[in-house]
Amino acid sequence: MHEWSLAEALVKTVINETKNLEFKKISEIKIAIGRLQNIDKKIIKYAIKELSKKTPLENAKIILNEIEASFKCRNCNFKWRLRDVKIKNREEIHFFPELVHAFSKCPNCGSSDFEILSGRKIWIENIKILK
Ligand SMILES: [Zn+2]
Incomplete structure (x- = not known):
């Protein structure tokens, strides 16, 4: 379950990013999760909530x-998105991102030599604070 270690890293980052600011509390955080990340959104949300206890x-x-x-x-050089292609085993891609190459190819020329532009990373998009 890497959700917990990711949640821990996210909570630490938010606290670090805000430690020199004057504020009452953090009211909202927005986290971007790439679709190819093998992440259970319910678990990561729960983990963040748990790890946030007694922090700002x-x-x-x-x-x-x-x-x-x-x-x-x-x-x-053709660009496309996952939702543009019909893929038999979409769920398998979600769970095994490394299989994406086996399941997908360029819709334009049929080549399987392509790079992943987005959908892999997880990052903090926004932090809202209450002053
Ligand atoms: Zn192509």
Whole structure:
């Protein structure tokens, strides 16, 4: 379950980023999660809530923003998104992102030599504080 270690890193980052600011509390954080990340959103939300207890982040609203996966063909430079392609086993891609190459190819030229432009990372998009 890497949700807990990710949640821990996120909570630490938020606290670090805000430690020199003057504020009463953190009211909201927005986290971007790439669709190819193998993350259970319920678990990570729960983990963040648990790890936020007795920190300035306690009771903050947690918004998870799912980022669509997008790709670029190295052969013809065509760009496309995961939702643009019909893939038999979409769920398998969600759980095993490394299989994405086996299940997808460039819709333009059919090449399987492509790079993943987005959908892999997780980051903090926004932190709202109450002064
Ligand atoms: Zn192509």
